[in-house]
Amino acid sequence: xxxxxxxxxxxxxxxxxxxxxxxxxxxxxxxxxxxxxxxxxxxxxxxxxxxxxxxxxxxxxxxxxxxxxxxxxxxxxxxxxxxxxxxxxxxxxxxxxxxxxxxxxxxxx
Amino acid sequence: xxxxxxxxxxxxxxxxxxxxxxxxxxxxxxxxxxxxxxxxxxxxxxxxxxxxxxxxxxxxxxxxxxxxxxxxxxxxxxxxxxxxxxxxxxxxxxxxxxxxxxxxxxxxxxxx
Numbered sequence: 001x002x003x004x005x006x007x008x009x010x011x012x013x014x015x016x017x018x019x020x021x022x023x024x025x026x027x028x029x030x031x032x033x034x035x036x037x038x039x040x041x042x043x044x045x046x047x048x049x050x051x052x053x054x055x056x057x058x059x060x061x062x063x064x065x066x067x068x069x070x071x072x073x074x075x076x077x078x079x080x081x082x083x084x085x086x087x088x089x090x091x092x093x094x095x096x097x098x099x100x101x102x103x104x105x106x107x108x109x
Numbered sequence: 110x111x112x113x114x115x116x117x118x119x120x121x122x123x124x125x126x127x128x129x130x131x132x133x134x135x136x137x138x139x140x141x142x143x144x145x146x147x148x149x150x151x152x153x154x155x156x157x158x159x160x161x162x163x164x165x166x167x168x169x170x171x172x173x174x175x176x177x178x179x180x181x182x183x184x185x186x187x188x189x190x191x192x193x194x195x196x197x198x199x200x201x202x203x204x205x206x207x208x209x210x211x212x213x214x215x216x217x218x219x220x221x
Contacts, residue, residue: 004151034209043199043212044152087151089210095140095159097210099151 001026004090006100014108017078021103023088024070033064034089035073038102044087047073078107111135115200115213122190122220130185130216132200140203141183142167142210143175145196152199158183190220 006023013019025033033050048055050062050071061074071088088100113134122128132141139160144152154167158177172194174186183202187194197217201210 002151008149036210041215043214044210045212046209049209095157095165097142097154099144099153101149101151 002100003027003098004088004100006086006088006103008101008103010104010106012106012108013078015078015080017107018074018076019078019105020075021073021086021088021105022070023072023100023103024068025088025090025098026069027090027092027098028066028069030069030090030092032091033062033071034091035060035062035071036087036089036099038085038087040084044099047086075105078105080107080109083107113200113202113211113213115198115216117216118214119217120219122187122218124191124220126190127186127188128190128218129187130198130200130218132183132185132202132213133181134183134200134202134211135181136202136204136211137180138202138204138208138211139180140205140208141177142201143173143183143185144199144201145169146199146215147196155185155198187218190218192220194218195220 035047036044037047038044059076063072085102142157143155156175161180200213
């Protein structure tokens with residue numbers, strides 16, 4: 001079983017739509033959680049950390065549910081520039097970061 | 110602002126050849142990592158280092174060796190390349206156990 005699982009998509013949405021991604025993780029001892037964004041043929045870059053209380057950064061909202069071991073990312077008012085692959089990342093044992101295989105988002109005009 | 114720099118960016122090898130990927134960071138980070146990324150699979154950790162002179166195995170270390178002789182550099186070596194090592198390799202660094210990972214631009218390796 002993979003440490004981190006994501007729906008690969010692609011999610012094809014029109015501009016202005018709201019879209020949500022979920023990610024599940026297998027290790028209940030996981031300590032920290034992140035969403036990274038990866039553009040085609042580029043390196044991953046941190047989008048946001050995910051805190052237990054949930055957190056928001058502009059149009060992006062991240063939630064963590066430790067009991068069910070899943071993380072979510074909500075994007076409101078999608079822009080063309082949001083088209084990318086979104087990677088769910090889970091960290092435990094201080095040095096082990098586990099990456100999901102990514103969810104691809106295509107925002108269409 | 111260089112950040113994390115990987116060289117080379119692209120390389121084609123024949124089976125059995127050896128090569129070294131160089132990762133250099135100018136952020137004075139303690140921790141450095143080598144990942145590989147393959148289609149349909151998340152980034153997988155090959156080796157990592159928690160400081161100068163130290164290295165440790167990750168999830169998929171077989172066929173690779175690493176060295177961290179200087180704090181700013183982390184080298185990934187392939188002694189005898191195999192087609193299964195065709196991949197995109199990413200180096201990353203971070204400052205402290207709670208810091209975010211900063212990635213290099215990646216190195217695309219093809220082994221024929």
